[in-house]
Amino acid sequence: MLELSxxxxxxxxFQALFGISMxxxxxxxxxxIGSNGAGxxxxxxxxxxxxxxxxxxxxxxxxSLRQTPPHxxxxxxxxxxxxxRRLFPRLSVESNLKIGAFxxxxxxxxxxxLAFVYxxxxxxxxxxxQLAGTLSxxxxxMCAIARALMSGPKLVLLDEPSMGLAPVIVAQVFxxxxxxxxxxxxVLIVEQNVRQVLKIADRAYLLEVGRIKASEPAAELVASDExxxxxxxx
Amino acid sequence: xxxxxxxxxxEAVLNGLLxxxxxxxxxxxxxLIFGVIDVVWICxxxxxxxxxxxxxxxxxxxxxxxxxxxxxxxxxxxxxxxxHQVVIRPVLDSAPINQLLVTGGVLFFLQAAATxxxxxxxxxxxxxxxxxxxxxxxxxxxxxxTFGVALAAMLVxxxxxxxxxxxxxxxxIAQDRQIMPLMGVDQRRIYLITSAIGGGLxxxxxALMVLxxxxxxxxxxxxxPLIFMICVLGGLGSLIGGFVAxxxxxxxxxxxxxxxxxxxxxxxxxxxxxxxxxxxxxGLFGGRS
Ligand SMILES: Nc1ncnc2c1ncn2[C@@H]1O[C@H](COP(=O)(O)OP(=O)(O)O)[C@@H](O)[C@H]1O
Ligand SMILES: [Mg+2]
Numbered sequence: 344m345l346e347l348s349x350x351x352x353x354x355x356x357f358q359a360l361f362g363i364s365m366x367x368x369x370x371x372x373x374x375x376i377g378s379n380g381a382g383x384x385x386x387x388x389x390x391x392x393x394x395x396x397x398x399x400x401x402x403x404x405x406x407s408l409r410q411t412p413p414h415x416x417x418x419x420x421x422x423x424x425x426x427x428r429r430l431f432p433r434l435s436v437e438s439n440l441k442i443g444a445f446x447x448x449x450x451x452x453x454x455x456x457l458a459f460v461y462x463x464x465x466x467x468x469x470x471x472x473q474l475a476g477t478l479s480x481x482x483x484x485m486c487a488i489a490r491a492l493m494s495g496p497k498l499v500l501l502d503e504p505s506m507g508l509a510p511v512i513v514a515q516v517f518x519x520x521x522x523x524x525x526x527x528x529x530v531l532i533v534e535q536n537v538r539q540v541l542k543i544a545d546r547a548y549l550l551e552v553g554r555i556k557a558s559e560p561a562a563e564l565v566a567s568d569e570x571x572x573x574x575x576x577x
Numbered sequence: 578x579x580x581x582x583x584x585x586x587x588e589a590v591l592n593g594l595l596x597x598x599x600x601x602x603x604x605x606x607x608x609l610i611f612g613v614i615d616v617v618w619i620c621x622x623x624x625x626x627x628x629x630x631x632x633x634x635x636x637x638x639x640x641x642x643x644x645x646x647x648x649x650x651x652x653x654x655x656x657x658x659x660x661h662q663v664v665i666r667p668v669l670d671s672a673p674i675n676q677l678l679v680t681g682g683v684l685f686f687l688q689a690a691a692t693x694x695x696x697x698x699x700x701x702x703x704x705x706x707x708x709x710x711x712x713x714x715x716x717x718x719x720x721x722x723t724f725g726v727a728l729a730a731m732l733v734x735x736x737x738x739x740x741x742x743x744x745x746x747x748x749x750i751a752q753d754r755q756i757m758p759l760m761g762v763d764q765r766r767i768y769l770i771t772s773a774i775g776g777g778l779x780x781x782x783x784a785l786m787v788l789x790x791x792x793x794x795x796x797x798x799x800x801x802p803l804i805f806m807i808c809v810l811g812g813l814g815s816l817i818g819g820f821v822a823x824x825x826x827x828x829x830x831x832x833x834x835x836x837x838x839x840x841x842x843x844x845x846x847x848x849x850x851x852x853x854x855x856x857x858x859x860g861l862f863g864g865r866s
Binding site: 392414422431433434442 | 746753756757758760761762763
C-alpha cells in the first residue's frame, strides 16, 4: 500500500533521515519505534508532504507521493494525526471534524462519517459544541483521530498518540488504536512507548538517528534483548 | 455646548451607534485579513477610496445606484485579490516591517494615482435620503441604511465563517497554519479567497460611504488611522474585538463631539486608545501578542 525507497530528508543543511526504505501492507498495524530525536516525526511529515523529501521515491497505492502537492496527499487515502494532536483550539469539536472532511470526496459523505465517528467515540458527540481547546488530553486525542477519519482514509498515520497523557489515559488511547484497526483501517504508528505499541503492532521498524536499524515482526522485537534493554528498561 | 443628559445627548449616543456599524464593517475586513494572512493592509482605506470612485463614476455614467454599488463591491474584491497576488504573496515570509512598508507604498501609490486620475476635487453623488425626526432628535436615513446593511453583512459573514467548509478553513488557518495541508486545504487558495472577501467588505463600505461622505483622494487619511486604531484596540485579528471596539470608539467620538467639538471627540477617542494599549498592549480581546 505505502512504499518508501531510499528516502532522504532534513531541515535546511541538517539531514534527519538517511535512505529510509519501508512498506506498509493493507490491514497491517506497523509501528516505528525509536528514541527522542530519532526522526520518527520527520518520517511521518515526509510521508504526508509537510516536509519535502530530498531524494528517494514514495508511493501510495501506486501514486507517486513526491509528485503530489502536499494538500492533495490526503486524497490518496493518507490521513495524518500529527504530534501533539494539533486540534484547532478555538473551533468547536464538530467544526474540527468538519474541516477533516474538507476534500470534495469527503464532503459528500460528511453526515454518514460524522455518525460513524460519533458512534466510535460517543464522548465526542456529547462534546460536539464545545471548543476543542477545552477538551481533556484523552478527548483531544479522540478528536484528532476522528478528524483524520472524516476524510475517509485507508492509511492512518499516528504520531505519538500517547504523548503527554496520564498512564490511565494512555491505555485508553491504545484501545482506540485497536478499535480503529478493527474498523479496517491500516495504521502506521510512531511511539516512544515501546512496550505498549509492540502489543498492538504486527510489525515494527526500529529507527536510530535517522536510519532504520531493524525491521521485524513485533513479537520478535519484544523478545530481542537489545530492544528490551534499550527501550523497555528491562 | 456643555454636557447634559438631555435629548441631544441621547441623539449623540444613537448617532454614535449608527456610525459604529460602518466602522465595525471596516474593522472586520482589516481584522479578517490580519487574522488569516498575518499581514496588515495599511492601504485598506485606500481600497475603500477606489471603490467610492468606482461607484461614483459608474453611477454618473448612468448605472443605477444598486448596480453601481454591486460593481464597486466586485471591483474592490478584485483589487484585494490582485493586491494579495502581486504585492503580498512575494513578501509573505518577510519581516513584518517589510510587509508594512510594502502596503504603505501601495497606500501612497493609490493616493497619488487617484489624485492624478480624478483630481483633488471633493465629489459626491448628491443623493439625499432625508432624515427622520423622533422626539426632537434627527437621524439621517443614509446613516440608518448604512447601519442596517453593515450589520446584515456582518451577520452573513459570520454565518459563512461558521457554517461552510471554506469559512471554517479560514478560521482554522488563523489558528494553525502549518497543518492545513493535512486537512487537504490549499493555503494559497484560502489566502486568495480571504483577500477577495476583505476587498469585498471594503467595497461594501465604499458603497455605504458614498451615501454620506464626499469622495476625494485623501479620504483614506480620514478613516485609515481610525480603522487601524479600532482593530488594535479590539486586538488585531479578533473579529469580535474589532466589533466591540468600533462601538466604544464611535461613542467617544459622538459624545465627545456633542459635548465639546468633533475634534475633541477624536482626541478623546485616541487618548482612551493610548491608555488602553498602555495597560493592555494586546488589545481588549487580543489573546496573542
Ligand atoms: N523544524 C526542525 N528544524 C530543524 N531540525 C529539526 C526540526 N524538527 C526536528 N528536527 C531535528 O530532526 C531530528 C529528528 O527529529 P524528530 O523527527 O522530531 O524526532 P522524533 O519524532 O523521533 O523525536 C532531531 O535531531 C531534531 O532536532
Ligand atoms: Mg516526534
